[in-house]
Amino acid sequence: MFEGLKPLPQDPILQLMQQFREDPRQDKVDLGIGVYKDAAGHTPIMAAVREAERRLLATETSKGYVGPAGSAGFNDAMAALILGRDNALRRDGRVSVVQTPGGCGALRMAAEFLRLCRPDTTVWVSNPTWGNHRPLLGGAGLAIREYPYLDPATLEVDFEAMLEALAQARAGDVVLLHGCCHNPSGADLTLAQWRRVTEVILRRGLLPFVDLAYQGLGEGLEEDVAGLRQLAAEVPEMIVAASCSKNFGLYRERTGALMLICASPANREAATSQLLSAIRSHYSMPPAHGAAIVETILADDGLRRQWQDELGAMCQRILGLRHALADALAPAGDFGFIARQRGMFSFLGIGPDQVRRLRETHGIYMLESSRVNVAGLNEQTLPVVAEAIRGVL
Template identity: 80%
Template sequence: MFEALKPLPQDPILQLMQTFRDDPRPDKIDLGIGVYKDDAGSTPIMAAVHEAERRLLAGETTKSYVGPAGAAGFNEAVARLILGEQSDIIRDGRCSVVQTPGGCGALRMAAEFLRLCQDQVTVWVSTPTWANHLPLLGGAGLAIREYPYLNRESLQVDFEAMLESLEGANAGDVVLLHGCCHNPSGADLTFEQWQDVTRLIQRKGLLPFVDMAYQGLGEGLEEDAAGLRHLASEVPEMLVASSCSKNFGLYRERTGALMLVSANEAINRAAASQLLSVIRSHYSMPPAHGAAIVETILGNDGLRELWQEELNGMCERILHLRHAFAEALAPAGDFSFIARQRGMFSFLGISPKQVHQLREEHGIYMLDSSRVNVAGLNDRTLPKVAEAIHGVL
């Protein structure tokens, strides 16, 4: 049976990772892989995470299953992190949260859940969007439609084109929105634009689905959730996929969550029971360790304060690098959009040929689309990168 299978080409990001590892040059620079890096070029374990793990190891008494929904304390903490401590939605029992294997697990379980709601489901995704959105959602049988999002000339949100396209959506269609730090462009909606999108969703009877993978790495925990919270306050139903990979640095722990918001508590209980049945038929139970770390941090005032200080430092460092990078590139053209964007990623707007030239001649790695991980820079490597980009331009 297996002999009929043909090898598939490697994922471009994974292939880039391998090519970077195989490069013997000691001064090579990785701006392609989407993980946060500190000034030393490493992806550190946060001090709050270290301390939470120490406490867990000292006090953990069992490795038994946590159940399909995951840890209740983690789920409640994530709900409050996303919707706010005083959320009426939480108070009224209109939301349920389940722990998932990373943000990917949340996205896929949402897609499988939507298939239970109606036979034919269309989900609208931004152009561009995170590459894995398409296989995660389309692989569950959802029909994919695209709405224009980034103007390739200005590298800013083409909001008029976005709204015009979404006017073609039908009642019951799903609209996937990036909560903050749009991946891969870094171009976020303003709060006023979130309000306009909310009105369109209400008027056309669409279901919003927000991917919140980077809360706290744009402008701050509260600021990054403002648009999502406004949307949630105005619509009867929505889905939210969230990840703890970036803001807790728990990449390999695969810690995520899926939130359902419903019109009332009774509907939410029924919807949550269906979601748990989907989870049971796929992976049965989520991994526990990462969620236990998050629950420990968010449930302890001292650890939470330490975590927020570290997260704020990461956010401020990315903002600093954005402004410094835009300034360093100014002699080569107008790159001011980099300073205006948020999160880890931006497109440089250079050609694949120029990307390859940077890789071959300077050991600077980025995706062929020219998407760079700004957090992969530091004050020592930034001048070299800017000088190399000047050269290829």
């Protein structure tokens, strides 16, 4: 049965991780893997998460199944976090949220749901976009098309080209948007641009699908969903895939949520039943621990404040690193776009040969595309990395 299988090429990010681990140099720097790192170079467990886990261990009485939709308390808390506590869509019964195994699970189950709605669904994704978008969505049988997003010359949003491409989309096509902290570019839409995208979506009869993986790590919890909320208030239907990996630091707990915004409560009921049937046929029900942590934090005013303070400090640290890196690279050219962008990632705009020289000569690891995880820097490594980059330029 297995003898005819051929090995597949390794994922570029996983390959880079392996190369970094095998590098014996003590001064090597990892700017490739997309996880937040503190000033000491560690991916920490947030204090609010530790306390929530302590409480769970002291009070949990069962490891019974949670059901295909997951925890109702978690789902309600995530709806409030994304849309706001006093949101008209929630009051009107148009919102449904299910717990998923991470943001990846949310994206894949959204794709399976869309295939049930219309087997020939086409999803438009940005160029560039996160490397796993295509496998997760296309793997469910959806057709994938691209819209231009990043101008390779300026490394800023090529907004007019984006609108021109979306104006060619057919009614019923799906548009995948990054809610904030665009991965891999860090170049986000302004609120004014969100309004114009909304106009195109309404005019063309498109379905918006927002991937929200970094809420709170761009400019703040509320600021990072301003565009999403503006869009949600205008359209009849919408999908949101949310991840708790970055903003709660729950990477390995695989905690996410999938939100459907429907035209009416009756439509929400039908859509939710179809989504739950798809979930049941795939992984049956999600893991409970990470969602229980998030639910515990968001339900307790003290823990929530502690979490928000920690998340705010992480956000400000990333913003500070962005400005410091742009300043340190200034002698080699205009890198101001790094300071203007948001979230963990940016492209440096250098070539594969320069990326290879940084890795081989200086032990600085990044993707061949020159995408760097800004959060992988600290006060000690930033000047070293900046000097090496200036050298290869």
